[in-house]
Amino acid sequence: MEFNGRARGEDEVEMRKGSWTVEEDLLLTNYVEAHGEGRWDSLAREAGLKRTGKSCRLRWLNYLRPDLRRGNITPEEQLLILELHSRWGNRWSKIAQHLPGRTDNEIKNYWRTRVQKHAKQLRCDVDSKRFKDVVRHLWMPRLVERIRAASGSSAVSTHQSVNDPSTCKRPEEGDVEVGEAKCAGPESSNMVRSSSESSEVQVSTASVSDRFTNCDDAWFQETTGFSACWPETLPSPGACDSWGWSMDLDQSGWEESLWSMEDIWLQQQI
DNA sequence: AATTCGTTCAACCGCCAAAGA
DNA sequence: GTCTTTGGCGGTTGAACGAAT
Numbered sequence: 592m593e594f595n596g597r598a599r600g601e602d603e604v605e606m607r608k609g610s611w612t613v614e615e616d617l618l619l620t621n622y623v624e625a626h627g628e629g630r631w632d633s634l635a636r637e638a639g640l641k642r643t644g645k646s647c648r649l650r651w652l653n654y655l656r657p658d659l660r661r662g663n664i665t666p667e668e669q670l671l672i673l674e675l676h677s678r679w680g681n682r683w684s685k686i687a688q689h690l691p692g693r694t695d696n697e698i699k700n701y702w703r704t705r706v707q708k709h710a711k712q713l714r715c716d717v718d719s720k721r722f723k724d725v726v727r728h729l730w731m732p733r734l735v736e737r738i739r740a741a742s743g744s745s746a747v748s749t750h751q752s753v754n755d756p757s758t759c760k761r762p763e764e765g766d767v768e769v770g771e772a773k774c775a776g777p778e779s780s781n782m783v784r785s786s787s788e789s790s791e792v793q794v795s796t797a798s799v800s801d802r803f804t805n806c807d808d809a810w811f812q813e814t815t816g817f818s819a820c821w822p823e824t825l826p827s828p829g830a831c832d833s834w835g836w837s838m839d840l841d842q843s844g845w846e847e848s849l850w851s852m853e854d855i856w857l858q859q860q861i
Numbered sequence: 862a863a864t865t866c867g868t869t870c871a872a873c874c875g876c877c878a879a880a881g882a
Numbered sequence: 883g884t885c886t887t888t889g890g891c892g893g894t895t896g897a898a899c900g901a902a903t
Contacts, residue, residue: 611872
């Protein structure tokens, strides 16, 4: 355990750093439950914790508060993160506001460990158009499919629904507002509202997936800023280099069961 | 069994803006 | 108007752990 000294008036208070002990967690939890959040610096002192206010705040928000959601990021949450990140970039706290029980730190870690890993595997920058296209055309449809499969409804041919205008459906009057855009479909139970940054935003995982399977590229580009450009003909599995990718997408573990290039190629042939 | 390597995530750091003195 | 304190945010680090060799 590390300490750092800090002058406070006449007192030289030694601040603890590093991992929190069970006793510290108890002290903080009991104090916050009795007195509420806020005034973290004085809270730390009054609770008898030799920690900075910032450290206490972080510990409470990221680990101790009772409404935290534990466990793996679900496909619905993944889809929402991808969607919101495409809109807002690295605004982790803003994104976290739309995932109840998840912290900005958790989402940031998810992005860095999972999403950036895929970009690295594809040998492209996470902010590049190519990677955004992969997210939009491979990853998100796959997530939608998984969500639909898990919910028991009939799976939609994602490629067709995204790219064939005849099967696409424009949002209609009365559909649910999502940011500046509209989407059709039922609301999920974890719908949240935020009125930050002047424009009211409503986002739900279900509405995002519905919108994704029901809408066309132009509309998607309008609402997300993605420049959709599904290739006219996809390369065969053995010809990935024509897309500039030498990565073997058949290998297992590309976001669990994310589509292999062969899956996509086969769909193209149907 | 021991060692190396890769991944995950809790915690820290630095910067910035808002509030208060 | 200026300085100080406080809290919030995004970026980064490092310990812990599991998998691979």
